[in-house]
Amino acid sequence: MTTAERLISEGMRQGIEKGIEKGKLEDAGKMLQKGIDLKTILEITGLTEQDLRDSDILSKK
Secondary structure, three states: OOHHHHHHHHHHHHHHHHHHHHHHHHHHHHHHHOOOOHHHHHHHHOOOHHHHHHOOOOOOO
């Protein structure tokens, strides 16, 4: 594998990971709007409370 191919592969991997994270954050926001408790949302998504705060899904305290 050439350096260019490795860089392209790494970029694609990072893009996929960011997309998955974005989807989890969107789902967490929808679950909060539906009244699902925070603990359950964190367990299901694998996100942290800080992840939700950093994305402005939870208000920062």
